Amino acid sequence: MAERLHCCIRASLAKRLRPGRKEPPCRPVLFLGIGAVLVLTACKGGESAATLPIPVPGGAGTLGSYFVQSFEPYEAAAAALRDTTARYLFQKNEWRFSAVPGPTFSSYPLASARTEYAHAVGLTGAGQTISIVDEGFRQTHDTIAGRTVATSGALPVADHGTAVASVAAGSSSRMIGVAPGANLALGSSGSASSVTAATRTALQRGAVAQNNSWGFPVPATSASFDTVFGTSDGAAYLAALDAYAARGVVVFALSNDKAATTSELMEGLPALRPSLETGWLAVGNATPAFDAASVQSAQMQSASCLNAARWCLVADGSWNAATAASNSSYGFTVGSSFAAPQVAGALAILAEAFPNLTPHQLRLRLLASADNGFFAPDGSVELVPGFVHGYSDVYGHGFLDVRAALLPIGTTSMSLPGGVEVKTTGPVIVAGAAIGDAVERSLGVIEVEVTDSLAGGFRMPAGALTASSVPRPMAEGLLARATSDDLSARRAAAAQALTEPFRAFNGRTLDFTSPDGSLSGALLIPASGDADAGYGISAKHALIDGPVGLDIGVKIAHDRGALGLGAADDGLPASDLVALQLGLTGESASGGFISLSGETGIADLGAPAYLSGVSAARFSSLDLDLGQREVFASGDRLSLRASLPMAVTSGRAEMVLPVVRSAGRSAFEPVALDLAPSERQVDLAISYQRPLAPGLEFLAELAYAENYGNRAGVSDTAGVLAITFSF
Structure with missing residues (x-):
């Protein structure tokens, strides 16, 4: 039987929880918080901090079925959350693995995944359920209290599951998770029968995602598959996975063994059972260097995606998360265990924003929008006809980007009567200059539904469907x-x-x-x-x-x-x-x-x-x-x-x-x-000519146009000085 390593507890189970790298348990971690330097273990709590309420300028998440085409109006709100709100800044840390001398890392997982943009427009995962399968939970912890809608199996009070749940959906005066408005279905990972029951419950509750921050420490091979799923209990679990993955998305954390050369069984399972791939994601832990626009580089802290790369992405699994010591205790921890629930929470965010999409379609949005600009792809996959996304054997499809997943992906199009589809990445109707902006103004108060390459629905100002030909300057x-x-x-x-x-x-x-x-x-x-x-x-x-x-x-x-x-x-x-x-x-x-x-x-x-x-x-x-x-x-x-x-x-x-x-x-x-x-073009000009000498002419002319091209508020000004000679 294999061992699990978690918070100074050793027990014999045929699985392993994934709190961090493969090092001696209870390794000390140097954690530099905001305005303080603390020496903690991976299992202990941290200091308190003041908290500001989260603004929701987009409303309480009730944005209808069509989402925004640009976050520009929400930039200030997102920046306020990211840069000044204490429970966001609670996750802005510098740390290092003390048991293995090495570099200090800077992490801010909420910001690197662009989660603040979802919160700035009011998206919280409200109305969605996330299934979390783990060793146990403190269900009364401030971050998740009152949010559990279903449980299965024996659920002791335990740090690991409490931390995972808080990352996915936590909300308290101290911290905020990715989907703070989502409900939770909590299940036990203690045995084959309990994970089967948890998976069945996820299906019954319509959970958009099932998070699994644990795994069988065996390679994804046919022999391992037969060993684990060849028993009656294993077969029942596989059947439950088949049923749930046909509707929802199973999320598995990668192994934390950086030296691994082959994916472990659960993260790589679709390689052995291809029917699962459409409902499967593997998630690794990486520390990124990023700016406001993109990720420039990332250092893997877990195993690479390897043979799970086609359905893999990475996130920053370095969190101040809830612990089970009390209802208000927190501790710093690092691992793929805390990268995976960010992806599960992101799926809940997307499900709220795009209620007409299935969890499988939301999964594709996460893969298609993952930031892959910081590596050279090792391969690519056609996620939907005509849309191809590159992936790396190390980073999978790239770094989790919630903001990009909420914006149009690929090209947008609009349905017209009779089944006609027109592309809306450019104007649909062009008016002559004599018509000017008349058509655009007629459509100015109308919003139309458009869809992107991944079937996401968006509101688009109908005026953007038009353009007018402009007279030459x-x-x-x-x-x-x-x-x-x-x-x-x-x-x-x-x-x-x-x-x-x-x-x-x-x-x-x-x-x-x-x-x-x-x-x-x-x-x-x-x-x-x-x-x-x-x-x-x-x-x-x-x-x-x-x-x-x-x-x-x-x-x-x-x-x-x-x-x-x-x-x-x-x-x-x-x-x-x-x-x-x-x-x-x-x-x-x-x-x-x-x-x-x-x-x-x-x-x-x-x-x-x-x-x-x-x-x-x-x-x-x-x-x-x-x-x-x-x-x-x-x-x-x-x-x-x-x-x-x-x-x-x-x-x-x-x-x-x-x-x-x-x-x-x-x-x-x-x-x-x-x-x-509504406004006609008006031209004004002044011209002066005189002869300078026989055959030599001077011209000075200045012209101004208001509402140029019959477009209200557009102007043009020009002048010319000319001397011509004729003989």
Whole structure:
């Protein structure tokens, strides 16, 4: 029979509890607490400390079925728990194994596993049950009193089980565990019949996880399997494991033998019984070096994951945990025994956050989100179709990361009526610049349900599903006109209206004039290789000519980008449009001039994917240019321009979305989309030109746009200084 080592007690049992490394029992441990240096044993209590209550800015864990997409709003709350709250800081320790001279380790298991983020949003594991199989418990200890919903087998008062339970679900004035709101089903590990009974109880109680911080000290081989499970008692236990693992998640602590080269039987059992793997996790103990973003390195304090690596991860098993000496006693201890219950507690946290997921799906979230950036993978496993995660023979899938497990993993998608799935990692609908942020604002008060690669449900602002094509930066337009126009002709030209009919469009413009001069206009043609450019024609005719002029024009175009509404995967939105244009010009004998241009039109936005009831869109634009010649020097020209670029004035569409309501449920609902932006773009510009010498022209121009691209609050400013020489 094998021996177990725990708190100075020796007994003959066919299993071994796992409080720490394989060293003489009751090894002294140097523990540097907050503001104090204490010399303790692994079995004794520590000093008291002041405690602050845990804030729950996210509410009491009742967040509905859809969780947050970002912890940014909760960063301050999480930092307050981690950095200033005494019962969190109770776990911030420096320690060393005194029986084996070596380095001092710095540990903060709550912070390294990012547990404070779950607590900051109000997640505590409430409504969930964790099964803990161990040698015994002090059920009246402050950390777990009143939380036991079921027991099985003889449960003496014992340190080890009390400590394990406090790590998984403890909550008192002195300490907090991972899932402080979870219930406990406590079972005995004293015999084969008792662990069988505990496993059956876990199934009956619907426990999300069963923690086992003990193991058979035999290798995971077929011979060991036959020895342990070949008896009637062993067969009954295996049957109970089969039944429970088909529904919940069995968590086993790794051996604490750092020299081990093969996994022990229980942590490696799925290698011998593959059907168990979907409901199995092995957990090792590692001390990490980490910052706010990730783990940089980790030193194993237990055995490596080895042949259990496919279903293994690690956590920091260095805790000030409850002891059985009294209802308020605590002691520092190290071992995989106290890494495993962190994983069990994390499963309870996830079960509260994602009530629509099964424990097996939650298990995958822990593996998929484990921090594996600090090692080179030895292998990988496809956890779900299309999502692969690398693992190490030493660290398994990596370090436990509760924060990452609560955030979207992989890509997110949204279900639409008819079974259509659309990716939401980018915009779903793209609106033209003339529509601006109208669609986004229509959806701004709506939240929709999206799911990630591991079926986790999340609330997402529906406005994030949209994007709008933005006009090219004003600086580009100013520079293009300064370098391509004949500045001398531009300065000397009479006031003109309707001169830039395609200013808001993508593509190149070619001007034309009829031989008799009565008709002029412009062609919009795609630039070479530009699949997103539009095409069209604009023509104008002078109704009145002279010092006061009146022009009438028409514009017909197929546009991509300026005006349209379409699916993001189709490129820039397209539309067909027609517009009526009017222009008024005036010249004074003193050199003053004015031009006023306006247009109104209608566009067919087609039938974009995912939208219905799309109406025709009406749009308009307006330009005013006024100025004076001979202001500062002979031949100069000063002008001021104000304009309202093309914008939709009316239009509507409808989109059926999985809308999340306050009760935490989603349902397909039609959402009306107003296609007219609430704030139109307004452009202001000032321009000054003068000749410097024959053939030498100077231009200074400054422009400003408010609500740029018809997006409220967005602005753009540009200026250009140009000197051109022609000969």
